Amino acid sequence: MKAVGARLPRYDGLAHVTGRTQYVADWSAPGMLACKPLRSPHHSARIVSIDTSRAEAHPGVRAVVTHKDIPKNTVGHLEALGVPADEPYFADGEVRYKGQLIAGVAAVDEATAMEAVELIDVVYELREPFLDIRKALDRDAPQLTDKGNIFFYDPYDHRKVTKGDVDAAFEKADVIVKGAYRPSAIEQAPIEPQGCLAVPESDGRLTVYTCTQAMYFTMGVLAEHLGRTPGSIKLVGGTVGGGFGGKVDSATEPCAALLALKARKPVRWIFTREEEMLCGSVRASWHVEMADAISKDGWLLGRKVLTLHDAGAYTRFSSYGATKHSFHLAGAYTVPALRTRAYVIWSNHVPTTAMRGFGVTSASFAIEMQMTRGAAVLGMDPWEYRLKNANRPGDLMPTRKALEDPSTIDTIQACATAVGHPLSATYAEMKNEERAGEWLPEHLLDQAADAKLGDPQGAAR
Amino acid sequence: MHLTVNGVAEEVRADPLTSLLRVLREELHITSPKAGCEQGGCGSCTVLVDGEPRRSCLTPLIAVEGCDITTLEGLSNGVELAPIQQAFYDLYASQCGFCSPGMMMASTALLSEHPNASREQIMEALEGHICRCTGYVKIIAAVESVANGSAAGGTNGAVASGGSR
Amino acid sequence: MTAPPELLTPTSPAEAAAVFGDGEGVTVMGGGTILLPELTYGKLRPTRVLVLGRAGMSGLERADGSVRIGAGTPVGELDGAPEPLVTAAKHVADVEIRAVGTIGGNLCATAGASAPRGDLQAPLLALGARITSVGAGGETTEDITAFLEHGTGRLVLSLEVPDGQAFGYARLDRPHTHHYTMLAVTAVRGADGVRVAASGVGARSQRLAGVESALAGGATAAEAAERAGEGLDLPTDALASSWYRGQMLPLLVQRALGQLG
Numbered sequence: 001m002k003a004v005g006a007r008l009p010r011y012d013g014l015a016h017v018t019g020r021t022q023y024v025a026d027w028s029a030p031g032m033l034a035c036k037p038l039r040s041p042h043h044s045a046r047i048v049s050i051d052t053s054r055a056e057a058h059p060g061v062r063a064v065v066t067h068k069d070i071p072k073n074t075v076g077h078l079e080a081l082g083v084p085a086d087e088p089y090f091a092d093g094e095v096r097y098k099g100q101l102i103a104g105v106a107a108v109d110e111a112t113a114m115e116a117v118e119l120i121d122v123v124y125e126l127r128e129p130f131l132d133i134r135k136a137l138d139r140d141a142p143q144l145t146d147k148g149n150i151f152f153y154d155p156y157d158h159r160k161v162t163k164g165d166v167d168a169a170f171e172k173a174d175v176i177v178k179g180a181y182r183p184s185a186i187e188q189a190p191i192e193p194q195g196c197l198a199v200p201e202s203d204g205r206l207t208v209y210t211c212t213q214a215m216y217f218t219m220g221v222l223a224e225h226l227g228r229t230p231g232s233i234k235l236v237g238g239t240v241g242g243g244f245g246g247k248v249d250s251a252t253e254p255c256a257a258l259l260a261l262k263a264r265k266p267v268r269w270i271f272t273r274e275e276e277m278l279c280g281s282v283r284a285s286w287h288v289e290m291a292d293a294i295s296k297d298g299w300l301l302g303r304k305v306l307t308l309h310d311a312g313a314y315t316r317f318s319s320y321g322a323t324k325h326s327f328h329l330a331g332a333y334t335v336p337a338l339r340t341r342a343y344v345i346w347s348n349h350v351p352t353t354a355m356r357g358f359g360v361t362s363a364s365f366a367i368e369m370q371m372t373r374g375a376a377v378l379g380m381d382p383w384e385y386r387l388k389n390a391n392r393p394g395d396l397m398p399t400r401k402a403l404e405d406p407s408t409i410d411t412i413q414a415c416a417t418a419v420g421h422p423l424s425a426t427y428a429e430m431k432n433e434e435r436a437g438e439w440l441p442e443h444l445l446d447q448a449a450d451a452k453l454g455d456p457q458g459a460a461r
Numbered sequence: 462m463h464l465t466v467n468g469v470a471e472e473v474r475a476d477p478l479t480s481l482l483r484v485l486r487e488e489l490h491i492t493s494p495k496a497g498c499e500q501g502g503c504g505s506c507t508v509l510v511d512g513e514p515r516r517s518c519l520t521p522l523i524a525v526e527g528c529d530i531t532t533l534e535g536l537s538n539g540v541e542l543a544p545i546q547q548a549f550y551d552l553y554a555s556q557c558g559f560c561s562p563g564m565m566m567a568s569t570a571l572l573s574e575h576p577n578a579s580r581e582q583i584m585e586a587l588e589g590h591i592c593r594c595t596g597y598v599k600i601i602a603a604v605e606s607v608a609n610g611s612a613a614g615g616t617n618g619a620v621a622s623g624g625s626r
Numbered sequence: 627m628t629a630p631p632e633l634l635t636p637t638s639p640a641e642a643a644a645v646f647g648d649g650e651g652v653t654v655m656g657g658g659t660i661l662l663p664e665l666t667y668g669k670l671r672p673t674r675v676l677v678l679g680r681a682g683m684s685g686l687e688r689a690d691g692s693v694r695i696g697a698g699t700p701v702g703e704l705d706g707a708p709e710p711l712v713t714a715a716k717h718v719a720d721v722e723i724r725a726v727g728t729i730g731g732n733l734c735a736t737a738g739a740s741a742p743r744g745d746l747q748a749p750l751l752a753l754g755a756r757i758t759s760v761g762a763g764g765e766t767t768e769d770i771t772a773f774l775e776h777g778t779g780r781l782v783l784s785l786e787v788p789d790g791q792a793f794g795y796a797r798l799d800r801p802h803t804h805h806y807t808m809l810a811v812t813a814v815r816g817a818d819g820v821r822v823a824a825s826g827v828g829a830r831s832q833r834l835a836g837v838e839s840a841l842a843g844g845a846t847a848a849e850a851a852e853r854a855g856e857g858l859d860l861p862t863d864a865l866a867s868s869w870y871r872g873q874m875l876p877l878l879v880q881r882a883l884g885q886l887g
């Protein structure tokens with residue numbers, strides 16, 4: 001146990017400071033070709049035809065691939081978690097976002113590949129894009145799928161969490177605080193753009209140098225797209241120049257691999273900064289409406305939340321993110337009655353994905369703003385309002401799981417000390433213990449008793 | 462075209478308008494300068510041209526004909542580290558490491574002209590360098606430690622006990 | 627693959643002017659900070675590139691009441707030029723880019739895809755710089771306002787900036803980043819009145835005609851500032867919205883005029 005508590009150098013520290021760390025773009029292979037993509041210039045359009053013949057004939061081009069070349073175009077990344085596959089790797093018949101991948105070109109160098117991309121002829125039939133998720137239920141909103149624009153969380157069209165009797169809480173409340181919070185999309189923007197180098201081996205196997213954050217995950221996705229066994233693929237990676245969730249989508253590996261197999265040469269595809277910013281997946285934008293029911297002495301009695309999550313053109317991991325979001329809508333505080341509804345909505349934006357604290361940062365933002373607002377309306381110190389309602393051992397989460405060792409009280413007290421914010425004696429001396437005495441109001445007497453559930457069908461969920 | 466790179470005379474064949482970054486990485490296989498944006502906006506491509514810090518992604522080959530180019534690989538033999546390298550290593554100024562070469566090269570240029578650079582001078586020299594991982598605090602601290610003489614120094618301290626190669 | 631461009635590498639301003647000719651089909655490269663990304667990304671495939679790096683067009687010369695600046699002078703080497711040009715130049719990008727980006731390139735910069743470029747056009751407009759350029763019709767020297775109005779297509783050799791004028795300069799910045807100018811106002815009191823110009827108000831920097839006219843008519847700074855947006859179509863871009871620029875411009879105008887004294 002000599003490592004615990006010891007100050008150890010980073011195992012990759014020496015390589016980092018001598019410039020010897022190998023990132024994906026630092027690998028090269030003899031005869032390596034450069035890949036450049038053809039991307040949709042339109043938010044939403046039907047593809048009438050794709051003609052790659054002029055590109056294929058361009059001097060220096062070694063291979064061109066489209067949806068016709070990929071053994072399995074639509075692979076569900078989270079099928080194991082019940083998220084159905086809905087995204088084609090190469091556009092097939094339509095494009096649903098500006099920047100969507102339509103074709104890939106491998107050529108002797110990047111300049112040639114870029115010229116050839118311009119020689120691919122695509123005929124589009126433009127469609128009106130759907131870009132404002134607040135209009136998801138409008139009858140005349142453009143529909144992304146034949147089942148509409150809302151992801152189906154069987155058997156509901158939203159993720160719901162219901163706990164306690166929210167209507168009673170709002171009737172009892174002395175103060176109701178409402179807010180709408182709209183954190184916008186955020187690009188992970190690692191300094192290293194994503195990419196890979198696919199090398200076809202002489203024994204028929206495939207080696208892929210990749211910057212993915214999720215090696216086995218990418219290996220599985222790649223194997224499925226290529227119709228190969230995972231055992232026929234070797235991934236080399238693990239060195240990521242910043243990911244933050246933006247390098248889990250296996251965006252470049254399938255195309256580069258297909259081109260490498262077709263051209264029988266190594267193919268490298270590294271995103272430009274522009275691609276990273278415009279076409280790489282982002283943290284979603286959210287619309288969170290929150291209403292808090294509060295008693296005049298500062299107890300948070302109940303909360304109602306309506307969330308709209310912009311999944312972009314395809315689901316990817318959004319249904320998972322919105323689920324995580326929903327479970328966290330009480331935040332670090334105990335809210336005895338809670339009713340939340342989260343809708344995952346498809347739009348003609350770039351598909352959204354994970355980014356640090358996936359699904360939860362939007363919840364935290366809304367919650368903390370609400371707590372500060374609540375305190376302001378009550379005329380209470382915002383630190384003390386938070387401490388009063390802080391999670392304690394034995395309190396129930398929105399999902400009714402009992403908390404064993406929450407650290408809200410200790411954390412808030414430590415922060416107050418660190419910034420020199422004075423707390424009144426009661427709050428400064430508050431202990432992180434099970435509710436008792438003044439910290440056990442009547443409405444929290446027995447959190448476990450299901451006095452009344454808000455949704456008669458909710459019990460089993 | 463003739464260049465000297467890390468003390469080695471090179472004859473490069475790339476077109477005269479090829480960026481120095483691509484010449485270094487693709488033709489000479491010197492990969493510490495990085496293509497973070499290739500627009501001059503992130504600083505990860507920074508190298509020294511005749512001792513001055515330059516964005517190699519914005520520098521056409523023709524502009525540096527006959528010049529002395531220094532990259533991170535040229536700061537030391539990789540075993541006995543330069544002070545800035547030792548400081549980055551000791552003070553954890555690198556996380557993913559991608560911005561580090563550019564940070565160290567810009568810092569090297571600053572410290573050669575202002576060996577006792579102030580915090581303000583350090584921040585100004587690194588103004589155009591973006592890091593998405595560290596939050597900059599440890600990077601500034603590492604450069605400061607060299608500037609104010611509190612750094613361990615750069616001779617044989619490269620691999621602390623327990624560190625790996 | 628497209629053939630690489632023909633390179634023209636003059637070693638004197640006269641030679642540069644001669645090879646530039648009327649500019650037809652010539653792409654000019656000063657420091658390369660704007661041009662290189664366009665080449666790397668395949669957005670520009672020039673056939674002839676005029677490389678000015680060794681054309682001896684850099685440097686400052688003091689004359690009577692003015693400073694002559696070579697168009698090839700890096701933006702980071704303008705110490706000694708009239709203010710607020712030097713102050714404005716210190717805000718251009720960062721130290722590494724200022725070391726190579728030229729004042730000529732900045733003057734002639736076209737609008738970028740995401741933000742206007744040419745941060746120094748406004749101080750030069752307000753200072754009443756005179757631009758010496760070559761191109762179709764030979765060499766001319768003219769007021770910068772006229773030069774910018776007739777668009778691109780000429781090769782700038784030098785700029786002459788009057789010295790010793792009272793000035794005011796106010797700008798908006800995002801903290802801790804370097805970026806093209808979001809919004810900046812320069813006010814300069816010259817022999818023929820006060821000239822006021824702003825960057826970040828469109829594809830090119832503009833003189834604020836409403837403000838100048840108000841001042842010429844005896845208005846106070848506050849009154850003149852109210853006319854700041856006259857004739858402008860403020861952009862929404864990666865840096866700021868049109869609305870925000872509209873709110874801030876009068877404040878910056880007032881501040882700049884306040885410094886004039």
